Amino acid sequence: xxxxxxxxxxxxxxxMMLAMAILMLPELGLAGDGETVVSNVLCRVVxxxxxxxxxxxxxxxxxxxxxxxxxxxxxxxxxxxxxxxxAVIFGAASIxxxxxxxxxxxxx
Numbered sequence: 001x002x003x004x005x006x007x008x009x010x011x012x013x014x015x016m017m018l019a020m021a022i023l024m025l026p027e028l029g030l031a032g033d034g035e036t037v038v039s040n041v042l043c044r045v046v047x048x049x050x051x052x053x054x055x056x057x058x059x060x061x062x063x064x065x066x067x068x069x070x071x072x073x074x075x076x077x078x079x080x081x082x083x084x085x086x087a088v089i090f091g092a093a094s095i096x097x098x099x100x101x102x103x104x105x106x107x108x
Contacts, residue, residue, distance in 0.1 A: 049089055058086045 048054060065082045068074035 046093070050093065054089070058089070062086065 061082055065074055065079045069076055069079040
């Protein structure tokens with residue numbers, strides 16, 4: 001970073017101006033309440049992961065990993081990692097609700 005400031009001061013200046021312009025437009029980072037195309041797509045992805053399709057995939061993953069771990073083909077560490085991953089995916093909405101002011105608006 002320091003070499004870039006000394007060797008190419010114009011590149012550093014442009015990148016700093018771009019960063020400041022992005023920081024001054026916070027409404028671009030807001031997803032909204034399903035008002036934009038991006039927020040609609042993100043809500044559909046969230047609903048897919050936390051809906052019945054996601055629950056079915058998670059159930060199959062836990063069954064397959066559990067059988068593999070019992071047969072000695074998969075390590076118990078991997079089985080625990082899969083279980084934690086499933087818990088994080090399905091608990092993400094409540095984590096966002098606790099951290100955010102208004103919470104997430106993408107519910108099934």
